[in-house]
Amino acid sequence: MSSPTPFRWLRRPGPHTPPGEPGAYTPSGLSYGADYNPDQWPREVWDEDVRLMREAGVTVVSLAIFSWARIQPTEDTWDFAWLDDAMDLLHAHGITVDLATATASPPPWLTTKHPEVLPQTRTGETLWPGARQQWRPTSPVFREHALRLVERMAERYGDHPALVAWHVSNELGCHNVYDFSDDAAAAFRTWLRDRYTTLDALNAAWGTAFWSQRYSAWEQVLPPRLAASHPNPTQQLDFKRFSSDALRQYLRAEAEILRRVTPDVPVTTNFMVMGETKGMDYAAWADELDFVSNDHYVLPGPQALDELSFSANLTGGIARHRPWFLMEHSTSAVNWQPVNVAKKPGELARDSLTHVAHGADAVCYFQWRQSAAGAEKYHSGMVPHAGERSRLFRDVVALGATLRDLAPVAGSTQKPARAAIVFDWDSWWTSELDSHPTDRLRYRQEALDWYSAFLALGVRADVVPSATDLATYDVVVAPVLHVVPAGLRDRLTAFVEAGGHLVTTYFSGVVDQDDHAWLGGYPGALRDLLGIRVEEFAPLLDGESATVELAGEQLEGTVWTEPVDVVDPDVEVLGWYKTGEQAGRAAVTRRTVRTGDGAGAREGSAAYVSTRFGRQGLVPVLARLLDDAGVRSELPAAVRGDVELAVRTDGTDDFWFLVNRTARPVEVPDVAGDVLAGRRLTASGTRAVTTDGTAEGTAEGTAEATVEGTARGALLLEPRGVAVVRRPAAPTPPRNNPATAR
Secondary structure, three states: OOOOOOOOOOOOOOOOOOOOOOOOOOOOOOEEEEEEOHHHOOHHHHHHHHHHHHHHOOOEEEEOOOOHHHHOOEOOEOOOHHHHHHHHHHHHOOOEEEEEOOOOOOOHHHHHHOHHHOOEOOOOOEOOOOOOOOOOOOOHHHHHHHHHHHHHHHHHHOOOOOEEEEEOOOOOOOOOOOOOOHHHHHHHHHHHHHHHOOHHHHHHHHOOOHHHOOOOOHHHOOOOOOOOOOOOHHHHHHHHHHHHHHHHHHHHHHHHHHHHHOOOOOEEOEEOOOOOOOOOOHHHHHHHOOOOEEEOOOOOOOOHHHHHHHHHHHHHHHOOOOOEEEEEOOOOOOOOOOOOOOOOOOHHHHHHHHHHHOOEEEEEEOOOEOOOOOOOOOOOOOEOOOOOOOHHHHHHHHHHHHHHHOHHHOOOEEOOOOEEEEEOHHHHHHHOOOOOOOOOOOHHHHHHHHHHHHHHHOOOEEEEEOOOOOOOOOEEEEOOOOEOOHHHHHHHHHHHHOOOEEEEEOOOOOEOOOOOEOOOOEOHHHHHHHOEEEOOOEEOOOOOOEEEEEOOEEEEEEOEEOOEEEOOOOEEEEEEEOOOOOOOOEEEEEEEEEEOOHHHOEEEEEEEEOOEOHHHHHHHHHHHHHHHHOOOOOOOHHHEOOEEEEEEEOOOEEEEEEEEOOOOOEEEOOOOOEEEEEEEEOOOOOEEEOOOOOOOOOOOOOOEOOOOOOOOOEEEEOOOOEEEEEEEOOOOOOOOOHHHHO
């Protein structure tokens, strides 16, 4: 076998430098690998590991993530010999290293000597050693010892030829994002001084006239620890902001040492953009890194594949559509869910390639070899307990071959869609605080449901942080955009006045950046733009629902309703409540906004959805709104909903990723281009490249098949299969003017 293609991520002069500029990311193929923990195994196993890595096509491993106690057995002793050996062995076999700083889990000697580094809960309980991440993000004692280790690592391995990137800590905040200790209290006060400068400004922002909470000295301010009733809501919001920033500042502290000692080695850390992991505002962290990395694990349920795609898409948005690194996902079952289900045939490749479709240039797993001991011994690896003679390892090898075939994709960027979903951490944090109209609202679920509706309609949509420039999009959906400062209100207004189409929902625009209600009626900051007014919320009890009629369909609304009054003559009512307390009132509205004259005239719109329809109910709602905006699917009608389309581009070529979301074969008609992965069907038969390394009617491991009697130019997607087609780059169409689009 030829030597694996090396992983290349070169330092940029600034975050997210576009391709071709000095210091930009230089691709040399998609990277493939895993977390590697040689210190868990006897030395003789290492030689077997590198042999199997070569067989699988592994090009990069993350090393030493949880190795602090091995590297520094006591405060005054160091053992680098084993790590030297591992680095040398990997390099000798053409495998590069994303080297961790090993600070994720402090060793027992540190927490025994300095128990003051241990985090505390809001009730004052200590989180003791015995698991991982038993450290306070704001502890000066922990930082002193951790940064000492970082410097030693950088000095020893900065020039090692295997080193291609630094991996700061691991999953920062996974278990210790919220610490309520005295260290945290002191750091929180410092953060608040920087934010507000004066106590008067703090008191105004926190609304401390309520419940006699006014502060007369900074020392009186505490984190929102267990209180007799509901803690101050702005205090809670600011503590969430502070906690995310405290971890970001710790990330910066490690990165500063690494960049000082090894200025040519890029720095990353692994985010956790998935599910309800919401304590870290990753959009604010991205500029601390030379490239974004993410960990993602499939969450079981009816939207499992939608959630995977959503998270990969959002990671690309956080990375500003530059290539990013999938640091961890699983080959099969995990160990931490209530029931840990193995992946079905085809899912290993499909899940991985869905991340690649949304911008990942590296596909890595936790972990290389499945552990024999410890809390994660039932978590799958690239080499399972069953060893190399297993279906799972054969699938791993097959995916490595597919990724080599997809080398032309490396370095390409996500091709902008015409629609986007806005994701906002402040709104996520604030909309789910206590003392609200309902505790049934789930911010991320609402955003995911809209994404599911886009997938069902076969329409590509980007998922982007709220600070993203929205000017290139035709349609922007901002579900439960609860926190809307004046600046964001003005940006959204300008977007609509320039011809864009905004869609927002219930509980949006309600408060400003300090969680103070915009007065005058809901939806607050967005009231004038939407042309409606709501006097009072009308959330629904469990089991209650309201029927809405829209475009001849009867849709069920749950969780939330509102008595919507139309106050602008340019508002069209698209859907009406037919049952419940709001019967006869508007449920879905759309206000047309016309600006300019003549050739410069633009027609935008602002739509409002006042209830929760869920992923299926949103499909007809979104279809109507997209039709009004002139946005169409790029997929043939027959496969919409069954196939997801994601597109990457290098400016010369577009790479279409067609993902079969079903467990049956799907034929996609008339897709022109060069097939890099997948199977093209013609009347006479042609070459087929499959994502599992096999083809129908041939021996295992081959890549050719002859299939008769199908439409010329069609692609056959195997169950859970993925096809990748290279096509000449198509120009991004200008924003539609809906006055002519309809």
